[in-house]
Amino acid sequence: MFENDAVHAQYAVGIDYGSLSGRAVIANISNGDIIGEGVYKYPSAVMDETLSTPSTPVPLPPSWALQDPDDYIGVLKHAVPEAIKQSGVNPSDICGIGIDFTASTVLPVYQDGTPLCRDPQFRDRPHAWVKLWKHHAAQTHANRITELAVQRGETWLARYGGKISSEWQFAKALEIFEDDREIYDAMDVWIEAADWLVWQLCGNYTRNTCTAGYKGIFQDGSYPSKDFLEELSPGFGSFVSEKLEHTLSPLGSLAGHLTAEASSWTGLNEGIAVSVGNIDAHVTAPAANAVEPGNMVAIMGTSTCLVMSSKSLEEVPGMCGVVDGGIIDGQYGYEAGQSGVGDIFAWFIDNCVPLEYHEEAKEQNVSIFELLAKKAADAPVGASGLVALDWHSGNRSTLVDHKLSSVIVGLSLQTRPEEIYRALIEATAFGAKTIVDTFVHSGVAVNEFIAAGGLIKDPFLMQIYADILNMPISTIATSQGPALGSAIHAAVAAGKFHTVTDAAKKMGKRNYEQFIPNPQNTDTYQKLYEIYTRLKDFFGVNNPDLMHTLKDIQEEQHEIETKNAN
Numbered sequence: 429m430f431e432n433d434a435v436h437a438q439y440a441v442g443i444d445y446g447s448l449s450g451r452a453v454i455a456n457i458s459n460g461d462i463i464g465e466g467v468y469k470y471p472s473a474v475m476d477e478t479l480s481t482p483s484t485p486v487p488l489p490p491s492w493a494l495q496d497p498d499d500y501i502g503v504l505k506h507a508v509p510e511a512i513k514q515s516g517v518n519p520s521d522i523c524g525i526g527i528d529f530t531a532s533t534v535l536p537v538y539q540d541g542t543p544l545c546r547d548p549q550f551r552d553r554p555h556a557w558v559k560l561w562k563h564h565a566a567q568t569h570a571n572r573i574t575e576l577a578v579q580r581g582e583t584w585l586a587r588y589g590g591k592i593s594s595e596w597q598f599a600k601a602l603e604i605f606e607d608d609r610e611i612y613d614a615m616d617v618w619i620e621a622a623d624w625l626v627w628q629l630c631g632n633y634t635r636n637t638c639t640a641g642y643k644g645i646f647q648d649g650s651y652p653s654k655d656f657l658e659e660l661s662p663g664f665g666s667f668v669s670e671k672l673e674h675t676l677s678p679l680g681s682l683a684g685h686l687t688a689e690a691s692s693w694t695g696l697n698e699g700i701a702v703s704v705g706n707i708d709a710h711v712t713a714p715a716a717n718a719v720e721p722g723n724m725v726a727i728m729g730t731s732t733c734l735v736m737s738s739k740s741l742e743e744v745p746g747m748c749g750v751v752d753g754g755i756i757d758g759q760y761g762y763e764a765g766q767s768g769v770g771d772i773f774a775w776f777i778d779n780c781v782p783l784e785y786h787e788e789a790k791e792q793n794v795s796i797f798e799l800l801a802k803k804a805a806d807a808p809v810g811a812s813g814l815v816a817l818d819w820h821s822g823n824r825s826t827l828v829d830h831k832l833s834s835v836i837v838g839l840s841l842q843t844r845p846e847e848i849y850r851a852l853i854e855a856t857a858f859g860a861k862t863i864v865d866t867f868v869h870s871g872v873a874v875n876e877f878i879a880a881g882g883l884i885k886d887p888f889l890m891q892i893y894a895d896i897l898n899m900p901i902s903t904i905a906t907s908q909g910p911a912l913g914s915a916i917h918a919a920v921a922a923g924k925f926h927t928v929t930d931a932a933k934k935m936g937k938r939n940y941e942q943f944i945p946n947p948q949n950t951d952t953y954q955k956l957y958e959i960y961t962r963l964k965d966f967f968g969v970n971n972p973d974l975m976h977t978l979k980d981i982q983e984e985q986h987e988i989e990t991k992n993a994n
Contacts, residue, residue, distance in 0.1 A: 442915030450503030460935030464515025524701030536615030622705030630684030641751030717936025722875030746826025768821030
């Protein structure tokens with residue numbers, strides 16, 4: 429805060445848009461305390477098998493993931509008023525609102541911001557809807573972008589670890605261009621959901637530097653050239669100039685002021701500050717007061733995103749991106765990630781745990797996760813004889829290949845469910861260690877490891893991570909890290925702080941070195957990690973065609989099945 433400028437408007441709203449719900453908080457800008465919360469689950473959730481909102485449901489191919497933008501407005505109408513009510517705060521004491529979003533979550537809209545999926549003529553067209561970050565159907569398009577960039581020697585490719593992801597803007601846009609040209613031609617703007625929501629809040633069309641840099645291949649002042657895009661696919665060369673290019677706004681800056689309509693949705697006062705949008709992972713770093721060079725923050729939920737800032741600009745293989753000022757002004761912000769973590773554990777619980785285990789958990793009045801952890805914790809490291817690959821949703825870093833799939837090695841007739849569960853946790857920790865080691869070997873120091881997200885509530889899991897990383901792990905001291913980070917940016921946009929770093933020092937919250945490596949486990953885990961690395965290299969580096977072919981067969985059979993059904 430500008431020191432004693434604290435007479436009025438001592439609170440800020442932060443909204444975190446996740447994969448299944450949106451969470452709103454009211455945060456005290458003097459200390460970061462959250463005094464009110466609200467949650468709204470998306471009614472349409474993730475549409476990955478069927479586009480369910482048209483009158484006649486439309487089957488979706490494998491690797492699709494769509495959402496309904498009206499669900500996002502529902503967060504404003506329900507979660508924000510709920511948080512205000514719980515806080516007891518007078519709306520006149522709230523200075524601003526900020527949002528973050530999963531990324532790259534993108535949608536096609538008309539010139540006035542209306543999503544194409546609201547147009548009756550396009551309701552049954554899957555490409556007219558929001559493509560969630562984990563929409564991986566554009567993998568072949570991403571591969572072509574990478575291959576052409578290598579052929580042409582495009583300098584921006586190294587800023588993304590040498591590969592472009594199917595999760596990002598350009599691959600998804602190219603998919604629409606080639607698969608549904610009518611939708612592509614109809615859309616005026618191809619926009620990140622974070623920027624679209626800010627547009628709905630303040631009436632101003634803005635784009636934020638964070639998402640543009642990490643997900644939109646914006647480097648050194650420009651997007652990929654018209655020549656590059658035209659060579660990629662004839663007619664696609666005008667994509668940037670016609671549907672993407674717009675002035676970029678730095679993080680923490682003022683996007684505009686809350687409109688009367690948005691005021692009626694939220695219960696907030698018209699005219700308060702609206703900060704530019706941000707990515708959920710990146711906005712969590714200031715929430716954990718992890719803004720110094722070498723502070724790596726892992727946001728651990730359904731997937732894991734790892735972000736950190738550094739004074740050094742280096743080329744890190746398989747990173748998701750490095751952007752000047754992408755997290756904190758004056759530092760290079762790095763991103764890497766794992767496409768599946770909590771999703772993997774949930775899949776195992778839903779599909780592979782026998783009924784007797786669920787009944788035992790109910791008898792003990794514990795969750796099935798707690799029961800499995802209790803059973804698994806009794807065995808020494810390596811006793812199961814299992815090592816797994818954490819690729820159930822493909823590999824985001826460091827291989828950047830979403831056509832890869834999982835493997836569990838060492839299964840026998842004696843293998844118990846708790847042993848597989850532990851092996852899956854260990855696999856995700858090995859994946860995180862691979863990322864950390866790659867950064868370090870590339871000259872980007874990782875001095876501290878800070879964990880955030882829903883999975884930090886599991887001490888069994890967190891201790892495994894500390895043992896495998898062989899690093900102390902601090903944790904964010906709030907269950908609403910991204911939302912708090914968005915509130916921090918709202919406070920900066922409202923002029924209550926000079927910089928995001930200043931705000932983080934006041935509002936950020938962290939439990940320091942909460943989990944310490946156990947020396948009895950680290951040596952054995954290093955041996956298992958070496959086996960994991962050999963498996964990673966065999967399936968992901970030297971023989972990826974094995975898993976790719978399985979995916980191709982799966983997709984071919986799905987197409988046949990769909991045609992037969994119709």
